[in-house]
Amino acid sequence: MATYDFATETSRITTRPAVATRVANAVANAYRAWKNRRAFYRLGEMSDAEFADIGLTRADLHVANVPFGRDPTVRLRAIATGRADTIEDLARKVA
Template identity: 40%
Template sequence: MKTFEHASQTMQLAVRPAFAARAMNTLSRMFRVWQNRRDFSRLHEMTDWELKDIGLVRSDLRCASDIAFGVDPTIQLSSMVRDRVEAVQHIARRGS
């Protein structure tokens, strides 16, 4: 076996685990988005009082529903809640 052939085979073997890892990461990410979308749909069943307890309002759910299918809506909801909390804290600091 020539050195070039050996190097070529070694590179092919090295590419296989990297491809498998990327494929597994993609499948894992898709499964996580699917789970989060399923959990997100359960939020619609909550009352306004229950939503308020976790820092959401019904319009937040409508906003997050409008994003693309492959995108995780819970990330957008987390961002909305975080922004709302920061705004309230900022107002509270200014008032003190």
């Protein structure tokens, strides 16, 4: 058996787990996005005081409403983080 033959054999063996891993990751990501989308829809039931506690407004739900295959909580996290950073910057300028 030449070195070339061994390298060819090895590459066929290692590609199957990689494909299985990619499929498993895709399924896991789809399930996570589905769960987060359900939680996103339940946010509409919160009061304005509860929104203020987590650093969001009711209008942020409309801004973060993304197409079905994507995760809206990622957009909400970015909005809340950006708002918190802005508030901290303003507080530093006042002090």
